[in-house]
Amino acid sequence: MVNYLLLITAQLDNLTDFQPQGGCDDPNFTYYFKLKCGNCGEVTQKETCVSLSETVPSTKGKGEVHLAQKCKFCSREGTITMITGHGRPLTYEDSEAAKFAPLMLFDCRGFEPVDFSFGSGWKAESIDGTKFNDIDLSGGEFSEYDEKGECPVMISEVRAMFNVAK
Ligand SMILES: [Zn+2]
Numbered sequence: 001m002v003n004y005l006l007l008i009t010a011q012l013d014n015l016t017d018f019q020p021q022g023g024c025d026d027p028n029f030t031y032y033f034k035l036k037c038g039n040c041g042e043v044t045q046k047e048t049c050v051s052l053s054e055t056v057p058s059t060k061g062k063g064e065v066h067l068a069q070k071c072k073f074c075s076r077e078g079t080i081t082m083i084t085g086h087g088r089p090l091t092y093e094d095s096e097a098a099k100f101a102p103l104m105l106f107d108c109r110g111f112e113p114v115d116f117s118f119g120s121g122w123k124a125e126s127i128d129g130t131k132f133n134d135i136d137l138s139g140g141e142f143s144e145y146d147e148k149g150e151c152p153v154m155i156s157e158v159r160a161m162f163n164v165a166k
Pocket residue numbers: 037038039040041042071072073074075076
């Protein structure tokens with residue numbers, strides 16, 4: 001069993017507190033990524049999606065997990081369980097310093113998560129406090145105009161990585 005911490009960063013222009021719509025442990029936020037088999041090294045072609053609110057019985061008979069899947073190539077079974085309480089919003093200061101913010105911890109058995117994709121369901125706030133909801137980043141960018149702060153706001157250069165957590 002290995003835990004992988006998902007970290008994200010982005011270029012935030014006049015925005016801060018970039019995070020899932022319902023906060024970092026949003027039960028309905030969907031995470032999209034691919035799986036690399038720990039046995040044969042095959043990477044799934046299709047993206048897997050998991051969310052905190054959806055669980056399945058573990059194939060190994062130990063309670064509920066967020067994903068249970070078989071490698072299409074070698075048939076090895078793997079599971080993923082999400083562990084809450086590890087995320088925080090990405091701030092304007094993080095963005096300026098090119099720092100990553102942790103988002104979610106994944107307990108992975110048999111698979112390694114790779115290639116996280118930014119989908120929809122994000123939110124952020126302008127420096128002047130205007131809230132921007134239901135941001136869709138599947139196209140990689142978001143731009144709007146903050147009427148209150150009278151300035152353009154933008155999210156671009158989104159990047160993510162999975163780090164092995166000790
Ligand atoms: Zn495999």
